[in-house]
Amino acid sequence: KAGVTQxxxxxxxxxxxxxxxSCSPISGHRSVSWxxxxxxxxxxxxxxxFSETQxxxxxxxGRFSGRQFSNxxxxxxxxxxxxxxxxxxxxxxxxxxxxxxxxxxGPGTRLTVT
Amino acid sequence: xxxxxxxxxxxTVSEGASLELRCNYSYGATPYLFWxxxxxxxxxxxxxxxFSGDTLVQGIKGFEAEFKRSQSSFNLRKPSVxxxxxxxxxxxxxxxxxxxxxxxxxGGTRVLVKP
Numbered sequence: 001k002a003g004v005t006q007x008x009x010x011x012x013x014x015x016x017x018x019x020x021x022s023c024s025p026i027s028g029h030r031s032v033s034w035x036x037x038x039x040x041x042x043x044x045x046x047x048x049x050f051s052e053t054q055x056x057x058x059x060x061x062g063r064f065s066g067r068q069f070s071n072x073x074x075x076x077x078x079x080x081x082x083x084x085x086x087x088x089x090x091x092x093x094x095x096x097x098x099x100x101x102x103x104x105x106g107p108g109t110r111l112t113v114t
Numbered sequence: 115x116x117x118x119x120x121x122x123x124x125x126t127v128s129e130g131a132s133l134e135l136r137c138n139y140s141y142g143a144t145p146y147l148f149w150x151x152x153x154x155x156x157x158x159x160x161x162x163x164x165f166s167g168d169t170l171v172q173g174i175k176g177f178e179a180e181f182k183r184s185q186s187s188f189n190l191r192k193p194s195v196x197x198x199x200x201x202x203x204x205x206x207x208x209x210x211x212x213x214x215x216x217x218x219x220x221g222g223t224r225v226l227v228k229p
Contacts, residue, residue, distance in 0.1 A: 004157070033215050043219035044219075045217065048216060094215055102160055103215055105157035106157050107157045
Protein backbone atom coordinates (compact mmCIF):
# COMPACT_ATOMS: atom_id res chain seq x y z
CA LYS A 1 0.00 0.00 0.00
CA ALA A 2 1.40 3.38 -0.95
CA GLY A 3 2.21 5.79 1.84
CA VAL A 4 1.24 9.40 2.30
CA THR A 5 2.31 11.48 -0.67
CA GLN A 6 3.12 15.16 -0.51
CA UNK A 7 3.79 17.43 -3.44
CA UNK A 8 5.89 19.28 -4.16
CA UNK A 9 8.77 18.11 -1.99
CA UNK A 10 10.63 21.40 -2.21
CA UNK A 11 9.42 24.89 -2.91
CA UNK A 12 11.01 28.32 -2.98
CA UNK A 13 8.77 31.36 -2.83
CA UNK A 14 9.17 35.09 -2.34
CA UNK A 15 7.69 37.12 0.47
CA UNK A 16 4.14 38.22 -0.29
CA UNK A 17 3.41 35.34 -2.63
CA UNK A 18 1.01 32.54 -1.86
CA UNK A 19 1.59 28.79 -1.98
CA UNK A 20 -0.50 25.64 -2.16
CA UNK A 21 0.73 22.31 -0.84
CA SER A 22 -0.90 18.99 -1.60
CA CYS A 23 -1.30 15.81 0.40
CA SER A 24 -2.64 12.45 -0.77
CA PRO A 25 -3.46 10.15 2.17
CA ILE A 26 -3.06 6.42 2.31
CA SER A 27 -5.84 4.68 0.41
CA GLY A 28 -8.87 4.29 2.68
CA HIS A 29 -7.74 6.95 5.13
CA ARG A 30 -10.26 9.74 5.55
CA SER A 31 -8.59 11.98 8.11
CA VAL A 32 -5.76 14.33 7.19
CA SER A 33 -3.79 16.55 9.56
CA TRP A 34 -1.16 19.17 8.81
CA UNK A 35 1.83 20.16 10.93
CA UNK A 36 4.50 22.82 10.60
CA UNK A 37 8.02 21.96 11.68
CA UNK A 38 10.62 24.68 12.30
CA UNK A 39 13.89 24.66 14.27
CA UNK A 40 12.58 27.33 16.63
CA UNK A 41 9.01 26.22 17.28
CA UNK A 42 9.29 22.50 16.64
CA UNK A 43 6.28 20.56 15.44
CA UNK A 44 3.05 22.49 15.61
CA UNK A 45 -0.45 21.38 14.66
CA UNK A 46 -2.05 23.39 11.88
CA UNK A 47 -5.41 21.75 11.18
CA UNK A 48 -7.25 18.49 10.70
CA UNK A 49 -9.82 17.50 8.11
CA PHE A 50 -12.28 14.64 8.01
CA SER A 51 -14.98 14.10 5.42
CA GLU A 52 -14.20 17.47 3.85
CA THR A 53 -14.79 19.29 7.16
CA GLN A 54 -12.21 21.02 9.30
CA UNK A 55 -12.42 19.44 12.75
CA UNK A 56 -9.56 21.14 14.52
CA UNK A 57 -7.43 24.18 13.97
CA UNK A 58 -4.19 25.14 15.61
CA UNK A 59 -3.05 28.56 16.66
CA UNK A 60 -2.02 29.97 13.32
CA UNK A 61 -3.08 33.18 11.57
CA GLY A 62 -5.83 33.20 8.99
CA ARG A 63 -3.23 33.27 6.22
CA PHE A 64 -3.04 29.53 6.71
CA SER A 65 -6.00 27.65 5.32
CA GLY A 66 -6.80 24.22 4.04
CA ARG A 67 -9.41 22.05 2.49
CA GLN A 68 -10.17 18.42 1.84
CA PHE A 69 -11.70 16.93 -1.24
CA SER A 70 -14.20 14.11 -1.59
CA ASN A 71 -11.38 11.66 -2.35
CA UNK A 72 -9.75 12.65 0.99
CA UNK A 73 -6.88 14.46 -0.69
CA UNK A 74 -6.06 17.67 1.08
CA UNK A 75 -4.44 20.97 0.25
CA UNK A 76 -3.15 23.71 2.45
CA UNK A 77 -2.66 27.28 1.35
CA UNK A 78 -0.53 30.02 2.80
CA UNK A 79 -1.19 33.52 1.53
CA UNK A 80 1.03 36.58 1.81
CA UNK A 81 4.08 34.54 2.69
CA UNK A 82 6.44 35.76 5.38
CA UNK A 83 10.04 34.75 6.00
CA UNK A 84 8.91 32.95 9.16
CA UNK A 85 6.75 30.62 7.12
CA UNK A 86 9.87 28.81 5.96
CA UNK A 87 9.42 25.34 7.36
CA UNK A 88 8.86 21.67 6.68
CA UNK A 89 5.13 21.09 6.29
CA UNK A 90 4.07 17.58 7.20
CA UNK A 91 0.85 15.87 6.38
CA UNK A 92 -0.46 12.88 8.31
CA UNK A 93 -3.33 10.56 7.50
CA UNK A 94 -5.37 8.13 9.54
CA UNK A 95 -8.48 6.06 9.12
CA UNK A 96 -10.61 8.47 11.13
CA UNK A 97 -10.25 11.21 13.76
CA UNK A 98 -10.27 8.87 16.70
CA UNK A 99 -7.46 8.75 19.21
CA UNK A 100 -6.96 5.04 18.73
CA UNK A 101 -6.11 5.34 15.10
CA UNK A 102 -2.48 5.69 14.19
CA UNK A 103 -1.35 8.59 12.06
CA UNK A 104 1.05 8.05 9.20
CA UNK A 105 3.19 10.96 8.11
CA GLY A 106 4.34 11.89 4.65
CA PRO A 107 7.89 13.03 3.81
CA GLY A 108 6.90 16.68 3.97
CA THR A 109 7.19 19.73 1.75
CA ARG A 110 10.18 21.94 2.46
CA LEU A 111 9.09 25.56 1.90
CA THR A 112 11.70 28.29 1.73
CA VAL A 113 10.54 31.90 1.67
CA THR A 114 13.07 34.47 0.46
CA UNK B 115 -3.22 23.08 28.10
CA UNK B 116 -1.32 19.90 27.47
CA UNK B 117 2.43 19.96 27.01
CA UNK B 118 5.27 17.55 26.37
CA UNK B 119 8.85 17.96 27.57
CA UNK B 120 11.86 16.11 26.31
CA UNK B 121 14.63 17.26 28.66
CA UNK B 122 17.54 16.03 26.53
CA UNK B 123 18.13 17.92 23.30
CA UNK B 124 21.10 15.77 22.26
CA UNK B 125 22.27 12.34 23.35
CA THR B 126 25.40 10.56 22.17
CA VAL B 127 25.59 6.82 22.64
CA SER B 128 28.05 4.17 21.52
CA GLU B 129 26.88 1.49 19.15
CA GLY B 130 25.77 -1.54 21.12
CA ALA B 131 25.08 0.46 24.27
CA SER B 132 21.63 0.98 25.72
CA LEU B 133 19.57 4.09 25.07
CA GLU B 134 16.91 5.81 27.13
CA LEU B 135 15.07 8.93 26.00
CA ARG B 136 13.00 10.85 28.49
CA CYS B 137 9.54 12.25 27.98
CA ASN B 138 7.32 14.03 30.49
CA TYR B 139 3.83 15.22 29.74
CA SER B 140 1.28 17.49 31.33
CA TYR B 141 -2.33 16.55 30.80
CA GLY B 142 -5.35 16.38 33.07
CA ALA B 143 -6.62 12.97 32.06
CA THR B 144 -4.99 9.79 30.82
CA PRO B 145 -3.27 10.77 27.62
CA TYR B 146 -2.62 8.80 24.52
CA LEU B 147 1.15 8.71 24.07
CA PHE B 148 3.35 8.19 21.05
CA TRP B 149 6.99 8.06 20.08
CA UNK B 150 8.00 8.99 16.55
CA UNK B 151 11.39 8.93 14.84
CA UNK B 152 12.55 11.25 12.09
CA UNK B 153 15.60 10.60 9.94
CA UNK B 154 17.20 13.53 8.12
CA UNK B 155 15.03 14.79 5.28
CA UNK B 156 12.25 12.38 6.14
CA UNK B 157 8.81 12.48 7.68
CA UNK B 158 7.90 10.95 11.01
CA UNK B 159 7.66 7.23 11.58
CA UNK B 160 5.63 5.84 14.47
CA UNK B 161 7.73 3.70 16.80
CA UNK B 162 5.10 2.81 19.37
CA UNK B 163 1.96 4.03 21.08
CA UNK B 164 0.21 3.72 24.42
CA PHE B 165 -3.55 3.92 24.71
CA SER B 166 -4.37 1.78 27.74
CA GLY B 167 -3.57 -1.53 29.41
CA ASP B 168 -0.06 -2.84 29.92
CA THR B 169 2.17 0.09 30.76
CA LEU B 170 5.18 -1.44 29.02
CA VAL B 171 4.68 -1.25 25.28
CA GLN B 172 6.76 -2.77 22.54
CA GLY B 173 7.37 -1.06 19.27
CA ILE B 174 9.23 -1.48 16.04
CA LYS B 175 13.00 -1.62 15.61
CA GLY B 176 13.48 -3.12 19.08
CA PHE B 177 12.19 -0.09 20.98
CA GLU B 178 10.00 -0.18 24.06
CA ALA B 179 8.48 2.47 26.30
CA GLU B 180 7.05 2.49 29.79
CA PHE B 181 4.12 4.64 30.89
CA LYS B 182 4.40 5.81 34.49
CA ARG B 183 1.32 7.71 35.53
CA SER B 184 2.77 8.75 38.91
CA GLN B 185 5.72 10.42 37.19
CA SER B 186 3.81 11.64 34.10
CA SER B 187 6.49 10.00 32.01
CA PHE B 188 6.71 7.86 28.93
CA ASN B 189 10.39 7.04 28.44
CA LEU B 190 11.69 5.26 25.38
CA ARG B 191 14.34 2.56 25.65
CA LYS B 192 16.42 0.32 23.45
CA PRO B 193 18.78 -2.31 24.90
CA SER B 194 21.38 -2.18 22.14
CA VAL B 195 21.68 0.72 19.72
CA UNK B 196 22.57 0.30 16.06
CA UNK B 197 24.22 2.96 13.92
CA UNK B 198 20.96 3.23 11.96
CA UNK B 199 19.20 4.49 15.10
CA UNK B 200 20.87 7.88 14.69
CA UNK B 201 17.92 10.22 14.17
CA UNK B 202 15.65 12.64 15.99
CA UNK B 203 13.02 11.23 18.31
CA UNK B 204 9.78 12.91 19.24
CA UNK B 205 7.38 12.16 22.03
CA UNK B 206 3.76 13.21 21.44
CA UNK B 207 0.50 13.26 23.34
CA UNK B 208 -3.01 13.05 21.97
CA UNK B 209 -6.23 13.92 23.71
CA UNK B 210 -9.75 12.57 23.62
CA UNK B 211 -12.12 12.17 20.73
CA UNK B 212 -13.14 15.81 20.88
CA UNK B 213 -9.62 16.75 19.89
CA UNK B 214 -9.50 14.29 17.05
CA UNK B 215 -6.04 13.44 15.86
CA UNK B 216 -4.33 16.59 17.10
CA UNK B 217 -0.95 15.73 18.56
CA UNK B 218 1.21 17.89 20.79
CA UNK B 219 4.88 17.14 20.32
CA UNK B 220 7.89 17.54 22.51
CA GLY B 221 10.90 19.42 21.27
CA GLY B 222 12.70 16.27 20.18
CA THR B 223 15.93 14.51 21.16
CA ARG B 224 18.65 14.10 18.57
CA VAL B 225 20.55 10.85 18.96
CA LEU B 226 24.10 10.45 17.70
CA VAL B 227 25.57 6.97 17.57
CA LYS B 228 29.33 6.57 17.92
CA PRO B 229 31.03 3.59 16.27
